[in-house]
Every structure is written in C-alpha cells, then in structure tokens.
Amino acid sequence: MSSCVKRFGRSCASLVSKRGLSTSCIQKDAAVVAENGVKSLNLYSAINQALHIALDTDPRAYVFGEDVGFGGVFRCTTGLADRFGRSRVFNTPLCEQGIVGFGIGLAAMGNRAIAEIQFADYIFPAFDQIVNEAAKFRYRSGNQFNCGGLTIRTPYGAVGHGGHYHSQSPEAFFCHVPGIKVVIPRSPKQAKGLLLSCIRDPNPIVFFEPKWLYRLAVEDVPEDDYMLPLSEAEVIRQGCDITLVGWGAQLSIMEQACLDAEKEGISCELIDLKTLIPWDKETVEASVKKTGRLLISHEAPVTGGFGAEISASIIERCFSRLEAPVARVCGLDTPFPLVFEPFYMPTKNKILDAIKSTVNY
Amino acid sequence: MAGLLFGRSRNLLQNKVQRFLLTFIASPTNNLPTASNFSRYESTKAQAQLDLQHHDHDDDQVIDFPGGKVGFTSEMRFISDTSHKRVPCYRVLDDDGQLMKHTNHVQIGKEMAVRMYSEMVTLQTMDNIFYEVQRQGRISFYLTSMGEEAVNIASAAALSSHDIIFPQYREPGVLLWRGFTLQQFAHQCFGNTNDFGKGRQMPIHYGSNKHNYFTISSPIATQLPQAVGAAYSLKMDGKSACAVTYCGDGGTSEGDFHAGMNFAAVMDAPVVFICRNNGWAISTPVEEQFRSDGIVVKGQAYGIWSIRVDGNDALAVYSAVHTAREIAIKEQRPVLIEALTYRVGHHSTSDDSTKYRPIDEIEYWKMERDPVSRFKRWVERNGWWSDKDELELRSSVRKQTMHAIQVAEKAQKPPLEDMFNDVYDQLSSNLEEQERILRKTIEKYPKDYPSDVPL
Numbered sequence A: 001m002s003s004c005v006k007r008f009g010r011s012c013a014s015l016v017s018k019r020g021l022s023t024s025c026i027q028k029d030a031a032v033v034a035e036n037g038v039k040s041l042n043l044y045s046a047i048n049q050a051l052h053i054a055l056d057t058d059p060r061a062y063v064f065g066e067d068v069g070f071g072g073v074f075r076c077t078t079g080l081a082d083r084f085g086r087s088r089v090f091n092t093p094l095c096e097q098g099i100v101g102f103g104i105g106l107a108a109m110g111n112r113a114i115a116e117i118q119f120a121d122y123i124f125p126a127f128d129q130i131v132n133e134a135a136k137f138r139y140r141s142g143n144q145f146n147c148g149g150l151t152i153r154t155p156y157g158a159v160g161h162g163g164h165y166h167s168q169s170p171e172a173f174f175c176h177v178p179g180i181k182v183v184i185p186r187s188p189k190q191a192k193g194l195l196l197s198c199i200r201d202p203n204p205i206v207f208f209e210p211k212w213l214y215r216l217a218v219e220d221v222p223e224d225d226y227m228l229p230l231s232e233a234e235v236i237r238q239g240c241d242i243t244l245v246g247w248g249a250q251l252s253i254m255e256q257a258c259l260d261a262e263k264e265g266i267s268c269e270l271i272d273l274k275t276l277i278p279w280d281k282e283t284v285e286a287s288v289k290k291t292g293r294l295l296i297s298h299e300a301p302v303t304g305g306f307g308a309e310i311s312a313s314i315i316e317r318c319f320s321r322l323e324a325p326v327a328r329v330c331g332l333d334t335p336f337p338l339v340f341e342p343f344y345m346p347t348k349n350k351i352l353d354a355i356k357s358t359v360n361y
Numbered sequence B: 001m002a003g004l005l006f007g008r009s010r011n012l013l014q015n016k017v018q019r020f021l022l023t024f025i026a027s028p029t030n031n032l033p034t035a036s037n038f039s040r041y042e043s044t045k046a047q048a049q050l051d052l053q054h055h056d057h058d059d060d061q062v063i064d065f066p067g068g069k070v071g072f073t074s075e076m077r078f079i080s081d082t083s084h085k086r087v088p089c090y091r092v093l094d095d096d097g098q099l100m101k102h103t104n105h106v107q108i109g110k111e112m113a114v115r116m117y118s119e120m121v122t123l124q125t126m127d128n129i130f131y132e133v134q135r136q137g138r139i140s141f142y143l144t145s146m147g148e149e150a151v152n153i154a155s156a157a158a159l160s161s162h163d164i165i166f167p168q169y170r171e172p173g174v175l176l177w178r179g180f181t182l183q184q185f186a187h188q189c190f191g192n193t194n195d196f197g198k199g200r201q202m203p204i205h206y207g208s209n210k211h212n213y214f215t216i217s218s219p220i221a222t223q224l225p226q227a228v229g230a231a232y233s234l235k236m237d238g239k240s241a242c243a244v245t246y247c248g249d250g251g252t253s254e255g256d257f258h259a260g261m262n263f264a265a266v267m268d269a270p271v272v273f274i275c276r277n278n279g280w281a282i283s284t285p286v287e288e289q290f291r292s293d294g295i296v297v298k299g300q301a302y303g304i305w306s307i308r309v310d311g312n313d314a315l316a317v318y319s320a321v322h323t324a325r326e327i328a329i330k331e332q333r334p335v336l337i338e339a340l341t342y343r344v345g346h347h348s349t350s351d352d353s354t355k356y357r358p359i360d361e362i363e364y365w366k367m368e369r370d371p372v373s374r375f376k377r378w379v380e381r382n383g384w385w386s387d388k389d390e391l392e393l394r395s396s397v398r399k400q401t402m403h404a405i406q407v408a409e410k411a412q413k414p415p416l417e418d419m420f421n422d423v424y425d426q427l428s429s430n431l432e433e434q435e436r437i438l439r440k441t442i443e444k445y446p447k448d449y450p451s452d453v454p455l
Helices: A043-057 A080-085 A096-108 A124-134 A188-200 A250-263 A281-291 A306-321 A348-359 B012-018 B036-041 B045-050 B110-135 B149-157 B172-175 B181-191 B225-235 B255-267 B298-303 B313-331 B359-367 B372-380 B387-412 B429-444
Strands: A038-044 A061-065 A090-093 A112-116 A150-156 A180-181 A205-212 A216-224 A234-239 A244-245 A268-272 A273-278 A292-301 A327-331 B058-065 B066-073 B165-166 B243-248 B271-277 B305-310 B335-340
Touching: A038 A043, A038 A188, A043 A061, A043 A080, A043 A112, A043 A188, A043 A216, A080 A090, A096 A112, A096 A150, A096 B225, A096 B255, A112 A188, A124 A150, A124 A306, A124 B255, A150 A188, A188 A216, A205 B429, A234 A250, A234 A281, A244 A250, A244 A281, A244 A348, A244 B045, A250 A268, A250 A292, A250 A348, A268 A281, A281 A292, A281 A306, A281 B429, A292 A306, A306 A327, A306 B036, A306 B429, A327 B172, A348 B149, B110 B149, B110 B172, B110 B181, B110 B313, B110 B372, B110 B387, B149 B172, B149 B271, B149 B313, B149 B372, B165 B225, B165 B298, B172 B181, B172 B429, B225 B243, B225 B255, B225 B271, B255 B271, B255 B298, B298 B305, B298 B335, B305 B313, B313 B335, B313 B372
Parallel strands: A061 A090, A061 A112, A112 A150, A150 A205, A180 A205, A244 A268, A244 A292, A292 A327, B165 B243, B243 B271, B271 B335, B305 B335
Antiparallel strands: A038 A216, A180 A273, A234 A268, B058 B066
C-alpha cells in the first residue's frame, strides 16, 4: 500500500479538491525539487518526463498529434520539439484516423510511434484504425508484421466543466478488442512508469490519461528511467471487509470513501487495476476471496462498462465466497451532462452508501 | 525541421520530367509563379484545364494570410465544379498495341517486356484457375484481378523491391512480381499450415515480410494513412525507397483516403498513391461514387502531384509509376496516380455483376480493351514473342498452378495453438485459460470440431 506522503489543505474549489489521491497531493508549484533523484511532479509533468526519456533513449521514437508541437493543449509535450526537433515531435492535421493510421505505418517500420489524440471523446474517428488495423496487425499477418511500437495517449474523464465532448471515459469500447492493451494510470508516478512501459511494450496500447489529475495530482516521482509492469493490478489499500476495484482518477474518490468507511468500522481493500486488458484477474480474485465482497466504480456509464466484465468474471470465480451481490457505482446511462455533472458522477457518498449496503447485505 | 534535413532538390528532376513531358498535374504550391519551377508545367494541357488561379488579381493588393499571400480580385467568381474538358489520360500504346505518335515514355527492353508479359499471363491464369477452384467449393472465396493485369504488373515492375507496398486486395500481381510463388498463393487460399497468415484470414489476404508487402486487410482505404507513416519512416532513415499504396475508386470516398492524402502532403512523405479506377465498387458505379472528374483532380486540392494514366496500357502505367517513384524519392513528396481501367471480373466469388451492369459492357472491356493482349501485340511487334513462346508459357503456368493447388489442398491445416498465438507478442493469461478450456471441450466433443486441424 502506498503511504500517504503529504496531505494538506488547499485553496482549490471544493469539487476539485475532491480529486486528490492520498498518494498524490496538491501543490502550488508543479515541480519541486526533492532529494535523492526524486522530484515532486504533477501528472502532466510526469507524462512529459516520460516522453522526454522515451525520445532520448530511442532515436526511433516519435511523438505526434494535434498541437503537440507547441507543447499540447494540456502541456504534456512541452519542450519536446525544441529538444528533439520538429521531425520527431510534430503537429499533425486535425484527423484522428489519420493520426492513428500514420502511427500504425510508422510503428510497422520498427519505430516507437507515440500518438496523441487530444481528447478521448475524439478518438472515435480512429476506432476503425485501432480495432480493425492496429489490434489485428500482428495476428492477421501470422506475426510477419506488427505495430507493437504504437502507443496512443489520450486524456479522458470528467473535469468539472467538460460537458458531452470533453469528459467521456470510453475505455470499455477498447476493452472488447483482442490485440490491444488498455492502460490507465492513477497518479504522476504511475503515469510515468506505466507510460514508459506502454511505449516499450511490443503491442499497440491505448493509454488513457486522467485529465482532471494533470495539474491536480502531485506526487514524488523518481527522475530516472523506470517502468511499471503492465497487466498487474496493485492493492493500494489493504482491508478485509470489501474489495473496491477502480482505475485512473476514480481511485481518489474511492479512497475517500474507504477513509470514511473506516471511520464507521468498515475495512476496505482498494485495488488499482491499471491495465484493463489483458487484466489481472488473479489479484482481484484473491482479494475478493478474502473479503467476500466486491464493488467496482468507474466514471463511464454503468451499462456495458468494464465494471460489468469484472463483475461477471469474479462471480464466475468467487461465487461461493461472495457474501453480497457485486456493487457497481458508475456514471449514469446518459450522455455526459454539463450542468448535471455532479449528479451523474459516481461520487464519494454514492460509493460509501454502496460499501455500507454491501457489507450489511 | 524535416524540410531542412531532407532539402528538396526539385531542380535535379526537372530535366527528366521535361523530357518525359508527362502530364503530371502540379500541386497549387508549385504552381505559384516562382519562375523556374513554373515554366515546366505551363504548357501542359492538364494544367491549363485545372488552372483555377485568378490571373486578374492586382499583385500589389494581397492579404498576408497564414499560409501565404493571397491576391485580391474585384470580380466575384466561383470556381466551377469541374472544368469543361476532362483531364486527359496518359497513354503510350493505342488500343491495338501500337506506340502512340510523339509518345514519351520510360523505355523498357526485351527482358523486362517479356517478363512483364509473362507475369500478366501468370496472373490471368492463376485467376482463372483459382476462380474455378472456388466454384468447385475447394476454397471458400476468391477475388480476381481480371482486366487489371497491367496496373498490377506494370506498376510492380516500375518499383524497386525495397519500396514498401500497402496493398488493397486487387493487386496480387505486385506480390507475384516480387517473387511470391504460385504455391504460396495457393497455400494462403487454402489456409493451410504453410500460409504465412496461419489460416486466420479469408483467401486472397496475402502478405509477405520478405517481399515488403504488408498483409492485406479487408477494410477499404485503411492502408493509405499507414503507407504515409511508413513513408515517413523511410524519409527519416534516409532510404532511397518509397511507400506505395493502392486503392480503388470506391476507396476514395473513405475518410482514410482523405487522411492519407492530406497527411502525405503535409508530412512531405515519399509515398505513391495508385488508385485503380475500375468503374465499379461492387455494384456502385463511379457516377454514384463521386461528382468530380475522377480521382486525379483530387490531388491538386491536397497539394499533391497527380497524373491520370490509361490503366490498361502497361507501358503508360510503367512510365507513370517509374517517374512518380523518382519524384517521391528525390523530391520527398507524395504523388497520386489514377489508373483508368475496368473490373472485368465480378467483385468477388460472392458477387454476380451481371445483376447490375450490362453483359455487353463487360464483354467489350474483356475482348476489346484487354490489357494483356494489347501489351502482347506490342511485344510481338518487337519480335520478342512468338506463338510457340505463348503456348509454352500458358501450358507451363497452368501446370504449375494446378500442381500448387494439389499440394496446398493436401497440406495440413495450422495447429490449434495458432488460434491463440500472435494476438499479443506473448500469450496472455486469459488466452491461456481459454485455450485450456477449449481443449477440454474438444476432448469431450471431438465430433463438433474439424478433424483436419491438428490439436
């Protein structure tokens, strides 16, 4: 379990302050130099650092997408073009299917193609290239060709004011596609290590970045080149009464619910899935066999969300050990609504209620 | 940055282009009156037709707009949808296989000509026999290139084997030219253990790493932006090679056509787009596909050099592709080739095209406009080909194809493990589990499963 390094009050709006993870607190300065090769970084800076390392350690690595040349609308690619040149870090035309198609061709020639889709809400024009091309590239050729060097980075999720088209969490669509991996980090340190793993993994990967945490989540991040394993979930908080599974920005909300539940004497185990496909069933299974209860939470609409897959798989494996129905606390089955966002979201108290009713079932 | 690293040396090619006098349509960016570059396009008919520029603007009055200065005009004039006269089609051989008067083309010698003709015949023969084999129910599907043998073989002949091919599905001739054997074609169509694709895809979805021929996928035009990415890689590596990608007239309606063309232009990618405009996208005729003057005119709007070529004229295709390749590599820029041809066969074995197009039309193109016999007449006229050669070739190819089919049909299917391999670089835990469960089920119900797949 990651320890709570720093927790302190902040002047942000209340909605925003709810997003802090105990392992990633808010600070005014994005980067504060610390000792022993560790720097306090926010999430976009950690991504930026990973991209610097990726480009620096592999001359065949490229970073491209809409507006990445000047640093990107979320600043994740700041300084890359200056350092590595416009031939390796460049803007593309505004065309998502072009970005991914281009990336597949680049990767298929033995390069690390790191493509950015500006918002996950806009990834759908590239869906065909991802599903029918990238995902099947190795399989359909009998392993003669692959585009494993392709990593598609894209910011996802609620941000407080994003409405329909700057808020969505479309990860479940991609979890139905054999041949790609889907990875979502929860914090700056995780983002850097997981992104470097994705870039260097020999399979095409969609890497969803929790955009609400870009500036908000700050954490001590090792400055060196490190990678975190894919398809390995992490128990980030141990408990014995109920297992909570989530990923990305939602984990901070879930952790707050765990803390509140603790005050009421309920011990929650919290798991960060990190890689959604191929996912680490064993870690979740082991936890649920211990606690006998499972709650899954994600921002995406509940129907057909990846929570449904986790629920079904765990019921298959742990049916006799379950002491209550699996609970899902997710986004509602509406388009992402601007004014109604606080109603739509799987908030702390919704989770807390679900924890209590599951434990008291 | 890319431009600086790979500075364009357009003047080097200028003489060559002038010599061929090919009617490449210049892109608007090259059209701007920067004297030396402009003169070489000025005289072409195609350029005159497509020259939508306004000559009456006052040079002193310009708007300094992002992307370059634009002159003003006091005349309110809309650019018309198409020009009155369609862009002419470059050809070298007439319908009778005679060299056109005053033709300019890349010369080819006896050895190349005979090889081109032989490969066209091989493709034709392979198509005929494989088609029949499908009709007999021995393979599940087939798709011929009938009527498009010249686009297939002549374009392949004009390229280097280092050029990277991103095919659609009606260009098996390119792979044939590169040395993929009739046996290898047959293995793929039978989906046996020798199929490079391990029996996972329908027949005709060939691919060969050794031959720089990326594995075919069924979705239309998806390969175009991929070819641009590959071309960019060649550019960054400073390779003397280009990417070449094919699509049909229907493919130009896909978003990926737009993506590919626009990315190629913006990235200065050395890629040659070859569009086989064969008149039909399954049952949809070109009149219902687009309102433009075909595909060639689309290049200019993207800032890409373009040419329309007679796709049933092997020498014209060869010359255009050869020159396009030089432009792509030496100038580090894309080129678009529209080859006018005709799909003589049905779309595939799942289609009966007589339901939607007149048999007379098919027969006309099959008999009067056949690219193979047209090229043959030219080869014969040069004294490079005899009736005896013809008999020997056809008989030999037929025998080889029949033999290949017999061998492929007898070969074992790929083993069950190949169903699970290659989804990822390594078997994931969910696939391990699913394979284990499946094997138990097969043990229990062996009759539910094909007996020819080794377990």
